[in-house]
Amino acid sequence: MRAYPTSAVLLDSVARYLRADGATVSSSAFNTRVSVNILELVARELRQQDVAVADEHERLVDLLGEGDLDALRDLLCARIADGTIASNDPEMLEHLRLTILDRVAIDQPRYSAYRRARETQDMKKF
Amino acid sequence: MGRVGKSADDGRRSDPLTATDDADPFVSSMRAFVRDRLGGTLQEGSLERLTGGASQETWAFEMHGPSAGNTKLILRRVPTGVALADVGIGPEREAWLMQRAGVAGVPVPAVVRVLEPRDQLGRGFISARVDGETLAVRINRDERLSAIRPHLARQCGTVLAGIHAIDLSDAPELPYRPARVQLFDLEQLHRNAPVRSPTFELALRWLSLNLPEEDGVRCLVHGDFRNGNLIIAPDGVRAVLDWELAHIGDPVEDIAYITLNSWRFGTIDKPVGGFGEYQQLLDGYVAAGMPRPSNATIRFWQIMGSLRWGLVCWEMARPPEPDTAVTVERAMIGRRASEVELDLLDLLTGVEQI
Numbered sequence: 121m122r123a124y125p126t127s128a129v130l131l132d133s134v135a136r137y138l139r140a141d142g143a144t145v146s147s148s149a150f151n152t153r154v155s156v157n158i159l160e161l162v163a164r165e166l167r168q169q170d171v172a173v174a175d176e177h178e179r180l181v182d183l184l185g186e187g188d189l190d191a192l193r194d195l196l197c198a199r200i201a202d203g204t205i206a207s208n209d210p211e212m213l214e215h216l217r218l219t220i221l222d223r224v225a226i227d228q229p230r231y232s233a234y235r236r237a238r239e240t241q242d243m244k245k246f
Numbered sequence: 247m248g249r250v251g252k253s254a255d256d257g258r259r260s261d262p263l264t265a266t267d268d269a270d271p272f273v274s275s276m277r278a279f280v281r282d283r284l285g286g287t288l289q290e291g292s293l294e295r296l297t298g299g300a301s302q303e304t305w306a307f308e309m310h311g312p313s314a315g316n317t318k319l320i321l322r323r324v325p326t327g328v329a330l331a332d333v334g335i336g337p338e339r340e341a342w343l344m345q346r347a348g349v350a351g352v353p354v355p356a357v358v359r360v361l362e363p364r365d366q367l368g369r370g371f372i373s374a375r376v377d378g379e380t381l382a383v384r385i386n387r388d389e390r391l392s393a394i395r396p397h398l399a400r401q402c403g404t405v406l407a408g409i410h411a412i413d414l415s416d417a418p419e420l421p422y423r424p425a426r427v428q429l430f431d432l433e434q435l436h437r438n439a440p441v442r443s444p445t446f447e448l449a450l451r452w453l454s455l456n457l458p459e460e461d462g463v464r465c466l467v468h469g470d471f472r473n474g475n476l477i478i479a480p481d482g483v484r485a486v487l488d489w490e491l492a493h494i495g496d497p498v499e500d501i502a503y504i505t506l507n508s509w510r511f512g513t514i515d516k517p518v519g520g521f522g523e524y525q526q527l528l529d530g531y532v533a534a535g536m537p538r539p540s541n542a543t544i545r546f547w548q549i550m551g552s553l554r555w556g557l558v559c560w561e562m563a564r565p566p567e568p569d570t571a572v573t574v575e576r577a578m579i580g581r582r583a584s585e586v587e588l589d590l591l592d593l594l595t596g597v598e599q600i
Contacts, residue, residue, distance in 0.1 A: 121441075125440075129565070129572070129577060130578070130581070133576070137573070137574045154578050158577060158578055194442070200444055200447040200448050207451050207455065216444060220588050223584040227584045231585045231588070232512050233507055234585070237588065
């Protein structure tokens with residue numbers, strides 16, 4: 121699935137903060153912490169996204185047939201929305217789960233539900 | 247749905263900004279307001295910004311006089327120039343509801359005065375400052391609250407029963423937002439979102455297939471009842487804050503909202519706010535005379551509430567105009583939509599049990 125806001129927008133916000141707010145009295149520890157979180161997120165994205173997106177594309181081809189990534193992403197949304205793919209379709213649900221986990225691994229790897237999901241997955245391996 | 251909710255960082259931020267600048271028209275208006283309308287003196291240096299809400303500001307200040315000692319007060323305001331569409335029901339109706347809730351025995355900060363145009367402070371109201379903790383993570387971990395923590399979920403059930411029983415026969419007009427209206431709004435919001443999510447599509451599809459045939463009971467719904475909007479002290483729930491999203495609708499919406507994983511702040515095994523159990527919340531609710539909602543209805547509203555929060559995350563990160571940067575806080579909240587996708591999938595596939 122597509123990342124929103126894009127990493128460029130994320131970096132723009134840090135630049136805005138450092139350029140305008142960071143130099144004034146309204147600078148705050150809160151905004152500095154958020155800025156650090158954004159820089160770390162973008163670094164994770166640069167390292168992890170290529171593999172995640174390739175895996176997503178491969179699964180989408182398996183589910184829906186050949187096509188480019190964006191077209192297949194749109195097609196999946198359309199098929200879920202109109203019920204062509206049932207809401208309890210196991211392959212679709214498995215695809216969503218794997219895609220979301222890769223996305224949250226970039227966006228919020230400390231999120232509780234992400235940790236729980238990874239623990240469950242690790243337990244399945246043994 | 248024009249408004250996009252308020253800032254929802256993890257509870258409330260802890261870096262207050264102090265306003266002391268004499269040249270700041272806000273400070274001089276506050277000084278005149280405290281003198282002329284409240285009959286006291288604004289304590290110099292006491293005016294500090296507590297939250298950076300998306301459209302509403304919250305300020306704490308102290309007033310000296312007219313009675314002995316200092317009084318701690320809160321100003322909640324919509325600065326002049328902010329469109330009402332962005333602030334829910336507006337501060338005047340918010341103040342009305344808080345006053346009415348107080349009369350009904352629901353813990354709320356006492357409303358001291360509603361702003362008027364001549365006060366030149368925008369729209370808003372003054373209320374008492376209630377001592378206690380609002381920061382969700384501290385509520386869930388602070389040693390001083392460990393004795394009361396096991397009782398909070400039940401108290402939340404009692405408080406919700408009180409809110410849902412409030413008589414609205416003479417209330418100012420409030421939005422009517424039953425499930426079908428909210429689902430319609432969320433469909434529009436997703437259609438107009440910057441990107442599409444297959445998981446949000448799945449949640450919309452599920453909601454439309456499980457939509458109740460009738461609107462059901464109509465009562466006052468707080469609309470943002472969660473950890474982070476409560477003041478907690480060692481003796482329990484001291485106040486319910488942030489009534490700006492209040493509406494008429496299905497009471498189960500509130501019961502479900504406080505159980506969303508986003509509002510457990512990491513304590514995933516304590517479904518109610520990260521501090522309590524479903525059964526405790528429902529016991530408090532039923533003991534106060536309200537019917538026990540079915541698990542299926544709770545699940546329905548968990549999915550609705552989670553989806554709404556996910557779409558709001560994206561909306562908050564959207565630049566007001568193309569090619570302008572958003573704040574770091576808003577940009578980062580945008581990337582919380584994916585955590586909501588994971589929560590929705592857990593709700594839809596039964597990983598998350600009630």
